[in-house]
Amino acid sequence: MMRGDLKKETEVLWAGRLAEKPDAEAFAFQASIGVDARLAFDDIAGSKAHAATLGRQGIIPKDAAAKIGRELDRIAAELKAGKLAIDPAAEDIHSFIEGILTERLGDAGRMLHAGRSRNDQVAVDFKLYLKRIVPELRAELAETIGVLLDQAEKHTAAVMPGYTHLQRAQPVTLGYHLTAWCAALERDLSRFAGALSRLDECPLGAGALAGSGLPLDRKAAAEALGFARPSLNSMDSVADRDFALELSSCCAIAMVHLSRFCEDVVLWASEEFKFIELAEAWSTGSSIMPQKKNPDFAELIRGKAGRAAGNLVTLLTLLKGLPYAYDKDLQEDKESLFDSLDTLRSCLRVFRGMMRDTQFNLKRMQAACSGGFLEATDAAEYLVRKGLPFRKAHETAALIVRDCIEAGRRQIADRSLAELKARSKLFEEDIYEALSPAACIKARGLPGGPAPKEVRRQIRALRKKIR
Numbered sequence: 001m002m003r004g005d006l007k008k009e010t011e012v013l014w015a016g017r018l019a020e021k022p023d024a025e026a027f028a029f030q031a032s033i034g035v036d037a038r039l040a041f042d043d044i045a046g047s048k049a050h051a052a053t054l055g056r057q058g059i060i061p062k063d064a065a066a067k068i069g070r071e072l073d074r075i076a077a078e079l080k081a082g083k084l085a086i087d088p089a090a091e092d093i094h095s096f097i098e099g100i101l102t103e104r105l106g107d108a109g110r111m112l113h114a115g116r117s118r119n120d121q122v123a124v125d126f127k128l129y130l131k132r133i134v135p136e137l138r139a140e141l142a143e144t145i146g147v148l149l150d151q152a153e154k155h156t157a158a159v160m161p162g163y164t165h166l167q168r169a170q171p172v173t174l175g176y177h178l179t180a181w182c183a184a185l186e187r188d189l190s191r192f193a194g195a196l197s198r199l200d201e202c203p204l205g206a207g208a209l210a211g212s213g214l215p216l217d218r219k220a221a222a223e224a225l226g227f228a229r230p231s232l233n234s235m236d237s238v239a240d241r242d243f244a245l246e247l248s249s250c251c252a253i254a255m256v257h258l259s260r261f262c263e264d265v266v267l268w269a270s271e272e273f274k275f276i277e278l279a280e281a282w283s284t285g286s287s288i289m290p291q292k293k294n295p296d297f298a299e300l301i302r303g304k305a306g307r308a309a310g311n312l313v314t315l316l317t318l319l320k321g322l323p324y325a326y327d328k329d330l331q332e333d334k335e336s337l338f339d340s341l342d343t344l345r346s347c348l349r350v351f352r353g354m355m356r357d358t359q360f361n362l363k364r365m366q367a368a369c370s371g372g373f374l375e376a377t378d379a380a381e382y383l384v385r386k387g388l389p390f391r392k393a394h395e396t397a398a399l400i401v402r403d404c405i406e407a408g409r410r411q412i413a414d415r416s417l418a419e420l421k422a423r424s425k426l427f428e429e430d431i432y433e434a435l436s437p438a439a440c441i442k443a444r445g446l447p448g449g450p451a452p453k454e455v456r457r458q459i460r461a462l463r464k465k466i467r
């Protein structure tokens with residue numbers, strides 16, 4: 001991109017102060033149009049609100065304000081229709097839109113920037129964009145939760161091992177496991193809503209850092225743009241990027257969640273687990289090994305969580321030690337957050353499709369529940385119910401597990417009642433019913449537990465929250 005020859009007066013907003021044209025390479029280096037072009041419609045909305053304020057407050061003639069408003073509408077329509085292309089050689093989206101406006105309207109266009117700085121402008125645009133995009137992302141999250149809950153609902157009685165330390169721990173159900181994922185995603189949903197609510201303050205009128213001596217109407221402008229209120233302090237408004245940090249963190253946390261779910265998926269798809277059969281449409285092959293069916297999509301989502309974490313660190317590092325108020329460093333904020341938002345969106349869509357089409361190998365899951373003494377905790381609780389202190393019950397059950405292993409038996413129910421009674425007189429015939437995976441699960445019906453009835457309640461509660 002060559003910027004040596006600056007033909008249009010409007011191309012550089014600060015040409016008055018510097019007699020020399022900017023060095024072409026330096027200009028390209030500091031330009032942000034490649035990143036902030038996606039703010040075009042938000043920039044137009046912000047400028048329309050500002051022009052209306054200027055007209056209403058008598059700062060510029062009413063007809064100039066009206067002309068600006070109409071021309072901005074026209075520019076938006078042309079951009080939408082592809083009749084106007086964003087100039088990749090412009091400095092940023094703000095100077096591009098103002099430049100087009102001035103090219104077309106002359107002096108009326110030159111009136112628009114009264115009482116405004118690109119510092120408040122960029123904060124307004126960025127926030128307007130996020131107010132549009134984050135609700136879309138929340139809808140993607142809600143839809144993903146919906147798909148997982150559909151699968152969970154079908155499998156509230158499908159027994160599978162629950163793991164700690166990646167060792168079989170206690171029997172649970174597939175429905176319970178999937179609902180656990182949904183509980184995490186629902187927190188993401190609410191985290192994004194919280195960040196949006198704190199973001200809802202309009203920086204317009206903050207100027208470069210110290211507001212304006214012109215009689216702007218910040219309240220009306222905030223209202224016109226759909227913000228809850230104007231921001232409290234103008235210096236803070238141009239320095240603040242907490243909203244970007246918070247949203248970046250929301251994305252990073254959601255991506256970490258997805259990466260953990262995907263790790264489960266990768267494990268489950270392995271020959272060693274064989275708990276699921278990924279759909280062919282959501283698998284890849286190998287260029288050399290003809291037999292392979294790989295869970296690349298799950299792996300890639302897991303990998304992309306690293307980007308989201310990196311983007312958060314980028315923003316934190318960018319802001320750390322930055323002197324008040326605006327510094328050009330802040331221009332680096334958007335690329336990082338845009339990438340996190342884009343990444344999360346595409347990962348949610350792929351993850352959702354993959355999980356919708358996955359076949360669960362329920363027999364394998366059920367089989368994995370027997371033979372690993374997953375019922376040992378329930379045997380101990382059986383004894384507690386009969387009055388034995390838990391520590392003793394734990395030891396008794398542990399000794400029975402040892403007995404089984406020594407005798408080459410794979411589950412507690414393989415011991416005769418006489419053998420069990422030798423460890424504790426409290427055992428009765430009813431112990432055998434209490435030890436099946438289904439019975440263990442049914443017994444754990446506390447709020448939050450895996451009993452099918454309780455999981456169905458959890459699913460209903462989550463469905464209510466995503467509605």
Ligand code: ARG
Pocket residue numbers: 032036092118119122326328330331332
């Ligand atoms: N492109 C800039 C950004 O993204 C706009 C603000 C420029 N302000 C300035 N004083 N140079 O932050």
